[in-house]
Amino acid sequence: MTSVAPAKLKHRVELTLDGKTVAAAEGATILDVCREQGIDVPTLCYLETLTPVNVCRVCVVELAGSRTLVPSCSRRVEEGMSVDTQSDRVRTSRRLVLELLASSVDLSLAGGSLSRWMEEYGAHPERFGPAADPTTGDERDRAHAGHHEIGNGLVANTVAQPAKRDNPQYVRDYSRCILCYKCVEACGEDAQNTFAIAVAGRGFDARISTEFNVGLPESACVYCGNCIGVCPTGALMFSSEFDLRSHGEWDEARQHVTRTVCPYCGVGCNLELHVQDNRIVKVTSPLDHDVTSGHLCVKGRFGFEFAQARKEPEQERPRAAR
Amino acid sequence: MDLKVNEAPPSTLERAAVDAVLGAPTSGWSGGDRGPLDGHVAFAGSRRAGRRRNLLLPVLRAVQDRAGWVSPQALGYICTCLDIPPAEAYGVASAYALISLEQRPSIVVHVCDDIACRAMTGDPGPELERRIGPEGSGGTVEWRRSPCLGSCEHGSAAFVQVAGATGWHATVAPCSPGDVAAMVAAGTSLDPELFAPTAALIPQARNDRTALRLLRRAGTGELESLDSYRAAGGYQALRRALELGPIGVIAELNEAKLLGRGGAAFPTGAKWEALARNPLRPHYFVANADESEPGTFKDRVLLETDPFGLVEALTIAGLTTGAEQGFVYVRGEYQLAAQRLLHAAEQARTRGLLGDDVMSSGLRFDLEVRKGAGAYIAGEETALFNSIEGRRPEPRNKPPYPVDRGLFGKPTGVNNVETLYCVLEVLTTGSQAFATTGTPASSGTRLFCLSGRVAEPGLYEVPLGTSLRALLKSAGGVRDGRPLRAVLLGGAAGSFVGPGELDLELSFEGVRTAGTTLGSGVVMVLDDTVDTLEVLTRIARFFRDESCGQCVPCRIGTQRQEELLSRLGRPTSSRALVEERALLADLGSVMRDASICGLGQTASSAVESALAKGLIAQDKEES
Ligand SMILES: Cc1cc2nc3c(=O)[nH]c(=O)nc-3n(C[C@H](O)[C@H](O)[C@H](O)COP(=O)(O)O)c2cc1C
Ligand code: SF4
Ligand code: SF4
Ligand code: SF4
Ligand code: FES
Ligand code: FES
Numbered sequence: 001m002t003s004v005a006p007a008k009l010k011h012r013v014e015l016t017l018d019g020k021t022v023a024a025a026e027g028a029t030i031l032d033v034c035r036e037q038g039i040d041v042p043t044l045c046y047l048e049t050l051t052p053v054n055v056c057r058v059c060v061v062e063l064a065g066s067r068t069l070v071p072s073c074s075r076r077v078e079e080g081m082s083v084d085t086q087s088d089r090v091r092t093s094r095r096l097v098l099e100l101l102a103s104s105v106d107l108s109l110a111g112g113s114l115s116r117w118m119e120e121y122g123a124h125p126e127r128f129g130p131a132a133d134p135t136t137g138d139e140r141d142r143a144h145a146g147h148h149e150i151g152n153g154l155v156a157n158t159v160a161q162p163a164k165r166d167n168p169q170y171v172r173d174y175s176r177c178i179l180c181y182k183c184v185e186a187c188g189e190d191a192q193n194t195f196a197i198a199v200a201g202r203g204f205d206a207r208i209s210t211e212f213n214v215g216l217p218e219s220a221c222v223y224c225g226n227c228i229g230v231c232p233t234g235a236l237m238f239s240s241e242f243d244l245r246s247h248g249e250w251d252e253a254r255q256h257v258t259r260t261v262c263p264y265c266g267v268g269c270n271l272e273l274h275v276q277d278n279r280i281v282k283v284t285s286p287l288d289h290d291v292t293s294g295h296l297c298v299k300g301r302f303g304f305e306f307a308q309a310r311k312e313p314e315q316e317r318p319r320a321a322r
Numbered sequence: 323m324d325l326k327v328n329e330a331p332p333s334t335l336e337r338a339a340v341d342a343v344l345g346a347p348t349s350g351w352s353g354g355d356r357g358p359l360d361g362h363v364a365f366a367g368s369r370r371a372g373r374r375r376n377l378l379l380p381v382l383r384a385v386q387d388r389a390g391w392v393s394p395q396a397l398g399y400i401c402t403c404l405d406i407p408p409a410e411a412y413g414v415a416s417a418y419a420l421i422s423l424e425q426r427p428s429i430v431v432h433v434c435d436d437i438a439c440r441a442m443t444g445d446p447g448p449e450l451e452r453r454i455g456p457e458g459s460g461g462t463v464e465w466r467r468s469p470c471l472g473s474c475e476h477g478s479a480a481f482v483q484v485a486g487a488t489g490w491h492a493t494v495a496p497c498s499p500g501d502v503a504a505m506v507a508a509g510t511s512l513d514p515e516l517f518a519p520t521a522a523l524i525p526q527a528r529n530d531r532t533a534l535r536l537l538r539r540a541g542t543g544e545l546e547s548l549d550s551y552r553a554a555g556g557y558q559a560l561r562r563a564l565e566l567g568p569i570g571v572i573a574e575l576n577e578a579k580l581l582g583r584g585g586a587a588f589p590t591g592a593k594w595e596a597l598a599r600n601p602l603r604p605h606y607f608v609a610n611a612d613e614s615e616p617g618t619f620k621d622r623v624l625l626e627t628d629p630f631g632l633v634e635a636l637t638i639a640g641l642t643t644g645a646e647q648g649f650v651y652v653r654g655e656y657q658l659a660a661q662r663l664l665h666a667a668e669q670a671r672t673r674g675l676l677g678d679d680v681m682s683s684g685l686r687f688d689l690e691v692r693k694g695a696g697a698y699i700a701g702e703e704t705a706l707f708n709s710i711e712g713r714r715p716e717p718r719n720k721p722p723y724p725v726d727r728g729l730f731g732k733p734t735g736v737n738n739v740e741t742l743y744c745v746l747e748v749l750t751t752g753s754q755a756f757a758t759t760g761t762p763a764s765s766g767t768r769l770f771c772l773s774g775r776v777a778e779p780g781l782y783e784v785p786l787g788t789s790l791r792a793l794l795k796s797a798g799g800v801r802d803g804r805p806l807r808a809v810l811l812g813g814a815a816g817s818f819v820g821p822g823e824l825d826l827e828l829s830f831e832g833v834r835t836a837g838t839t840l841g842s843g844v845v846m847v848l849d850d851t852v853d854t855l856e857v858l859t860r861i862a863r864f865f866r867d868e869s870c871g872q873c874v875p876c877r878i879g880t881q882r883q884e885e886l887l888s889r890l891g892r893p894t895s896s897r898a899l900v901e902e903r904a905l906l907a908d909l910g911s912v913m914r915d916a917s918i919c920g921l922g923q924t925a926s927s928a929v930e931s932a933l934a935k936g937l938i939a940q941d942k943e944e945s
Contacts, residue, residue: 092908152894153887157881200413219326
């Protein structure tokens with residue numbers, strides 16, 4: 001057996017990033033290198049624990065010699081590449097991606113980085129006109145490929161629709177869905193291998209759906225909640241959180257997070273219990289945890305009621321005599 | 323993976339449709355009755371079953387054809403047989419316009435209201451609404467608007483989809499609103515015999531056949547049998563290819579400087595060479611016959627009039643690049659083309675021109691015909707692979723390129739139909755003759771689809787480098803001698819050329835310099851009677867309907883572009899034109915720069931060029 005020289009194991013490639021020559025590990029993505037170099041690149045559909053789908057296009061950068069911009073989250077570095085992360089073309093495209101999304105999706109729970117990017121790139125989603133009225137039924141779920149109602153153009157169409165609440169565990173509010181594919185990946189090949197949900201329809205009518213839009217209890221869903229764990233916009237949400245929010249009682253300042261180990265089996269998944277007013281309101285797992293990569297099963301995710309089920313003293317039965 | 327499927331049994335009709343494609347299930351695990359052993363055997367086999375996933379679209383089509391829609395029970399049965407999660411199968415089915423997931427009448431007439439037909443005969447919508455009722459109504463027969471059906475030379479067209487135990491489809495062109503109304507009135511007694519295909523229009527074939535190279539056999543009526551094809555010079559190219567061997571064939575293609583006719587003008591020799599050299603096996607080769615670009619009908623004409631040509635050319639491609647399995651992906655509405663192709667392949671197979679020992683060379687090649695189901699995007703090469711594989715027709719990110727990772731993740735070659743007929747031409751006349759036709763940088767002849775307000779619409783073949791003026795002249799110029807307003811070059815994804823630019827040289831370099839494109843060979847003539855804004859609105863609707871929806875710039879950008887154009891046509895819009903222009907420029911740049919595939923990248927090109935040439939502003943002022 002011949003030994004492999006260490007230099008061969010980790011090839012380094014040199015590229016130019018915003019005018020600066022930098023070295024990077026072969027196989028790294030442009031995004032990896034940007035992060036190493038402290039360059040802020042917005043991302044929406046990218047998550048460390050999932051296969052990149054490169055669909056949101058907010059992370060695009062300009063690559064010398066390429067006709068179009070390239071998605072930094074999935075494009076691998078090559079020797080001699082010259083990349084510009086802040087050119088006018090890049091900034092325009094990022095701004096437009098943010099504007100297009102914000103003009104059609106409710107991003108109010110999409111987190112602090114998103115509002116920061118909106119500001120940084122000067123996104124004005126209202127340019128497309130006032131939002132159209134939300135749909136009130138299952139119109140979006142029944143859209144037939146290649147056919148749609150044409151509006152008068154005076155209002156901007158959106159994905160606003162009623163939230164889907166068909167099970168006790170969690171709510172699907174696709175008014176907030178940016179179609180990042182993360183939940184589909186988490187439910188499928190990247191984590192749960194259950195394939196309860198998929199992308200259906202096409203174009204502006206594309207949506208996350210079960211078969212024939214059946215409710216989750218009729219679908220293959222096993223309530224692992226891994227889709228909730230990866231959803232960046234709050235479209236998928238614990239019912240407990242959804243209810244508190246709709247009553248205006250959700251208050252992160254009043255919450256603390258306790259990290260613990262799931263008591264159900266020997267795998268050792270780490271749990272983060274989000275507790276408000278001494279009630280568990282949501283369970284997550286750290287993305288960087290080496291057992292879970294953020295994913296759990298139904299027991300760890302939703303099996304917490306026992307911890308807060310308080311028996312009333314009068315209901316306690318007298319102890320049986322020995 | 324455990325499947326959880328709808329367990330309600332499929333109807334007899336649905337079951338028969340599925341079994342006709344897949345064969346009867348062999349155990350309770352794959353949809354059959356549960357046998358005594360089924361509870362006791364476990365197959366570690368989802369990979370094994372998953373191999374049949376590529377039959378998903380054929381089986382969905384079979385159910386659609388017989389039952390008229392894909393019901394939850396039918397989908398459940400399909401998923402059990404193929405071991406596919408139902409949510410995924412639903413996601414696939416819902417991406418195709420010709421598959422219905424809700425019950426609807428057993429006869430659906432899809433009436434073309436796209437730009438070429440509109441330019442020639444107007445929007446059929448209002449008259450259909452008056453005579454039959456709104457889209458989607460009509461009792462046992464309903465009508466629906468359809469994008470271009472690839473029969474634009476006739477100026478109006480409809481695709482009739484009839485479900486039943488003996489379901490059938492046919493394209494009717496020309497087809498007036500009156501004809502559609504008659505179909506609706508006939509109801510279920512509609513007789514397929516009435517739908518004899520109309521011959522394709524190839525005006526040059528009537529006058530002067532000497533100019534025809536790719537179309538030399540087209541419309542000569544000798545092509546029903548392999549013998550007549552051989553008598554007309556068929557299979558000489560394959561013989562020559564076998565003499566030359568792969569290296570020789572690739573050298574010929576390189577010397578001929580053949581560039582792909584599918585839109586991107588990629589050198590065919592280089593593509594074949596990269597595939598031939600790739601050491602990974604197996605290789606696949608795909609003929610892209612999904613032709614759905616509005617205004618395009620060239621591939622349909624080639625396949626309908628000279629089907630053996632494609633079989634021969636694809637065989638050459640396979641033998642040269644080391645692919646033993648070929649696929650022809652035919653647009654779902656091209657029933658006649660698919661039928662003639664299947665017939666040609668069958669004859670070639672029985673005569674040893676396909677199979678284990680092609681032309682006694684000891685080499686193996688065979689091909690399979692796959693039908694689409696109503697999705698323009700499935701013509702993008704990587705979306706096409708996904709479509710064959712039984713996945714959603716969504717384009718993949720590139721790199722990796724198809725010659726490295728294509729169909730089923732294996733090295734794959736893909737060429738447009740016209741490109742493959744050019745290969746025959748290179749091999750029969752020699753690379754020299756091919757390279758000296760056309761211009762130095764654009765060799766050979768090119769097929770142009772003339773439609774709209776032109777005196778003699780039809781398919782024309784001219785050497786590359788011919789001027790637009792000369793091409794229009796050979797088609798008799800603008801109909802009724804009216805003034806030309808603009809020519810749409812390259813289709814919905816192309817751009818407009820004004821009356822002052824008719825000296826444009828129709829070559830790859832000529833159009834590049836002029837900032838336009840040959841695209842799929844569309845030359846659509848618009849005169850002063852055509853409402854340009856209406857044409858643009860229809861183009862915007864096309865992209866809005868055909869976007870796969872994967873990436874943000876295209877999914878939402880095409881929606882916003884459609885809204886913008888609807889607004890432009892309305893006096894109630896308070897927005898200034900300059901404001902709309904700025905918005906459109908922004909939409910154009912994000913779609914062009916940041917979309918995953920060519921659909922989004924070109925979705926604003928026609929609209930932007932119309933604005934740049936003053937075609938919209940003019941309309942606004944006039945109204
Ligand atoms: C949205 C879209 C649709 C396309 N449709 C077709 C088509 O119907 N037929 C075709 O040959 N190429 C089509 N193409 C181009 C193919 O991706 C591919 O480039 C072509 O088949 C390569 O063949 P060529 O090298 O012979 O030109 C399409 C591309 C895009 C982006
Ligand atoms: S809860 Fe788990 S199984 Fe259910 S849809 Fe989400 S990821 Fe899939
Ligand atoms: S529901 Fe959430 S995770 Fe799923 S696609 Fe929408 S935004 Fe992404
Ligand atoms: S550009 Fe349009 S069609 Fe192409 S991948 Fe993106 S959404 Fe799909
Ligand atoms: S983060 Fe790269 S495309 Fe979405
Ligand atoms: S068939 Fe009507 S536009 Fe092509």
